[in-house]
Amino acid sequence: MSSAGRSRREKPSLRRAFSWLRLREEAIRCLLFGCALLSVMTTLAIIFVLVTETMIGIPPHTSFFQDVSLSEFFLGTEWTPNFSAEQAHYGVAPLVCGTLLITGISGLIGLPTGLMIAVYLSEYASPKARSICKPMLEMLAGVPTVVYGYFGLRFLTPYFIMPVFGGLGAQGYNALCGGIVVGIMIIPMVASLSEDVLRAVPNSLRESGYALGATKFDVSARIVVPSALSGVIASFLLALSRSIGETMAVAICAGNMANLSLNPLEATQTMTAFIVNVMQGEVVAGSTLEKSLYAVALVLFVMTLVMNLVSQLILEKFREAYQ
Amino acid sequence: MALVKAFTQFVDPPSGSTSAEASPEAGGTPRAAKIETVNMGFFYGTHQALRDISLRINECAVTALIGPSGCGKSTYLRSLNRMNDIIEGTRVTGSVTLDGEDIYARDVDVVSLRKRVGMVFQKSTPFPKSIFDNVAFGPRIAGLTNRTELTEIVERSLQQAALWNEVKDRMRESAMALSGGQQQRLCIARALATSPEILLMDEPASALDPASTARIEDLIFELKQNYTIVIVTHNMQQAARISEVTAFFCQGRMVEVGQTKQLFTNPSQKETEDYITGRFG
Incomplete structure (x- = not known):
């Protein structure tokens, strides 16, 4: 048969037809979609559990807010859910206060240090210094949080906080220690996220700065960091939402006493520390104490969700700036 | 001759200066040299990007550097205010002097050098700040905080x-x-x-449309009354329009330097002629 004749007859059809190749593609697509769906479903399931335990009880059970009024929960100043029924109070303020105290201290310590490390790594460090510094940071990020907790309790408190602040009435368990430890824990996160956004600042901006007679510090502080500011802020917010959610180190260092006080030298209790503390003991299923865990978790969930959303928004704005 | 014809197309009327001043190679009475490089070489690590560049850059005039991509003209320009210092492993040999002072001497303060030798890049690089803060950036890092003075400087510079x-x-x-x-x-x-x-300009108009390019060129014309300008350009018409002296670079060497008019109409080197007539590059 002549080749001319063949090419005239066998025009491949453009119509879709069954083939193993297409089946495989379709199967892969479904698999990947399933994986993506899993994370969405998990989030939804968490929200479902939190909401049913806290707000809308499924008939045989009552929800937390059916046992405790909204006003007591949000306006009460005492948190004693494990006392006997008459003496139990369910005001979440001390836990929120403890959480904000720990988060605040950790932010004061972790954010500036992390940013300075990021500036050092992105602007000042020689490739060799970077190659030493970065793995060290990653190691710091990989230390289990329980170890941080014991580092705080057995080292920071006796050898630093007691000698310095003992005269001011520092307690063996104190919020300062918890805050410092969490601050150290978020340093690697701030440093590596901020370093990424600082390095993304175009070199041409740095060169323009140098050409105007700027020193390295001028370029870092007046050009690079301001140009990457929204990214830096986003990294701060992400780190702070990690601080809010941190549990073990705080439970170990800061004691377990819900305390409506901003004194960092006293023991305190954060929301997560409360949850883990109750779970360690014996909690009667269906009791108000058990349901209060979910109510606290819901508050925590909303707080971190808001912070994550805000940091996402800021990051998006940052990306637009360099289009 | 075709070259002369090509040149008359290049040149705009305003190059009215009779161009009596001569480049060093053309003899005559040279103007005061603002920057002078003697047997200058430049290395990126072991790679030699420039060799044996001897060039005098006259005060209050426009010197154009032309040549094919990768010929070293930008490297040369950036070495005049030591911008290449930022790149790791670069090295300069020979001498580069500004008003007779060696700018690569051990005790030279790069920051004050760069205040005297400004630079404009190919890609415009506004800082993500307000217009005012952009212009006020240089004076501010030099320590000026007085609001009225800053405002004056910003207005004057923008004008x-x-x-x-x-x-x-x-x-x-x-x-x-x-x-x-x-x-x-x-x-x-x-x-x-x-x-x-001194103002070093690295292809300042190459990313702009013709109207904006014309404005920048007019601006360069104005500025050369008071500033010494060195401009790298890929656009030969532009070099012809705005410069008094043109240097042709090729493969890390300076092939030829001369008065712009002469270099474009009667280049002494075959390579230069080939380049400006578009036979290569």
């Missing part, structure tokens, strides 16, 4: 860069909102605000 009328009512707006041509003039204004003596 010199022919941008004042377009932005005077929006000084607080972000510089990122300006058009490409305006951004480039802003960068020129920013460079002028530190009152440099």
